[in-house]
Each structure stands twice: as structure tokens, then as C-alpha cells.
Amino acid sequence: MASFLHFFTIILSVLLPLLEATTPHGLKSLHFSLYQHETINKTGYIIVNGVAGPPVSQTTTPFGTLFAFQDPLTLKPNYTSKVVGTAQGTSITSGLDGLESISIASITLNVKKHKGTVSIVGLTNNIKPSNHPVVGGTGDFLFVQGYVTSSPVNLVGLTVTYKIEFHLYWPPYAFPKS
Numbered sequence: 496m497a498s499f500l501h502f503f504t505i506i507l508s509v510l511l512p513l514l515e516a517t518t519p520h521g522l523k524s525l526h527f528s529l530y531q532h533e534t535i536n537k538t539g540y541i542i543v544n545g546v547a548g549p550p551v552s553q554t555t556t557p558f559g560t561l562f563a564f565q566d567p568l569t570l571k572p573n574y575t576s577k578v579v580g581t582a583q584g585t586s587i588t589s590g591l592d593g594l595e596s597i598s599i600a601s602i603t604l605n606v607k608k609h610k611g612t613v614s615i616v617g618l619t620n621n622i623k624p625s626n627h628p629v630v631g632g633t634g635d636f637l638f639v640q641g642y643v644t645s646s647p648v649n650l651v652g653l654t655v656t657y658k659i660e661f662h663l664y665w666p667p668y669a670f671p672k673s
């Protein structure tokens with residue numbers, strides 16, 4: 496019996512720290528989706544032409560293409576719906592297949608009583624969902640962590656639309672006790 500209790504205590508002492516690490520005690524988080532609309536030669540422009548790979552099309556750009564954008568973010572898929580944010584950034588085609596690029600963006604938001612910016616960086620695939628790590632924020636998003644998932648909704652026509660899902664988490668030190 497004693498050895499069983501001993502064994503049980505050892506198991507508990509091994510398991511408890513693991514459970515604690517995966518339980519986000521008091522961690523504040525926010526989850527929501529917006530829609531990004533990009534109109535070629537209006538909200539997004541090729542600044543430098545690429546050098547190799549497939550030509551410019553709805554979904555591809557030559558390797559090395561430098562693109563800059565300032566796109567509105569709306570609440571609903573229709574671009575006439577309410578604008579609640581802006582995504583400003585740049586992307587450089589980094590896949591020789593012309594489908595992938597390294598994207599850097601600062602997203603200005605005014606949603607769910609939160610105002611500020613969220614900065615993201617990562618690989619974007621033009622035709623598949625892509626996860627972008629959140630590298631920080633400003634305003635109400637100061638110290639924020641997490642990721643955003645960008646998925647194509649409509650790639651036909653002059654304006655293309657992506658769904659942007661935000662998964663934001665604030666570390667405990669974002670809210671120092673006064």
C-alpha cells in the first residue's frame with residue numbers, strides 16, 4: 496500500500512506541472528474574423544517586377560516581385576459591408592512556383608472595443624489558407640501574441656477577397672497589477 500501511494504505521488508508530481516502549463520489561467524484572448532479586399536492598381540500595386548517563374552496572373556507573380564498594399568478590412572465578405580480595419584504591408588514573392596510570398600503587415604483595427612494595431616509576418620500561399628504569427632501590437636493590442644489565418648474567399652475579378660481569422664492572446668504581463 497505504501498509503495499502504491501508513493502508511486503501515485505510520483506505520478507502526480509510529474510503530471511501536475513504539465514497540466515498547469517496547458518491551463519491558460521486568466522489568459523485574455525480574442526477570436527474574430529474579418530475580410531480583406533485587395534484591388535489591383537487601387538489598393539495593391541506591384542512596385543518591383545520579379546525575375547523568374549510564372550507571369551503575373553490572378554494567383555501568381557514572378558519570383559522576387561515586390562508588392563505593397565493598403566487594403567480595407569470589413570465585417571462581412573461583401574466589400575460594401577462595414578470597414579473596421581486596414582491592412583498595410585508588403586509582400587515579396589519567395590516561391591519559385593510564383594504562389595508563395597513572405598508577407599509583412601501592420602493591421603489597424605477598431606473591433607470589439609479594441610483599438611490599435613497587430614503586426615504579422617509569415618509565408619502567404621495565394622491559393623491555400625496560411626497561418627501568420629502575430630509578432631506584437633500597439634494600443635489595446637500591446638504585447639499581443641497569437642496567429643492570424645488568411646484564406647482566399649474570391650480570387651476572380653479585379654478585387655480579390657481573403658478571410659482573416661484572428662486568434663489573439665495577451666500574456667499576463669500585458670496587464671500589470673497596480
Ligand SMILES: *[C@@H]1O[C@H](CO)[C@@H](O)[C@H](O)[C@H]1NC(C)=O
Nearest residue numbers: 534535536537540541652653
Ligand atoms: C496595373 O498597372 C500596371 C502598370 O501600369 C499594368 O501593367 C497592369 O496591366 C495593370 N493591371 C490591371 C489589372 O489593371
Ligand SMILES: *[C@@H]1O[C@H](CO)[C@@H](O)[C@H](O)[C@H]1NC(C)=O
Nearest residue numbers: 571572573574575576649656
Ligand atoms: C454586396 O452588397 C451590395 C449592396 O448591398 C449588393 O448590391 C451586392 O449584390 C452584394 N454583392 C455580393 C457579392 O453579395
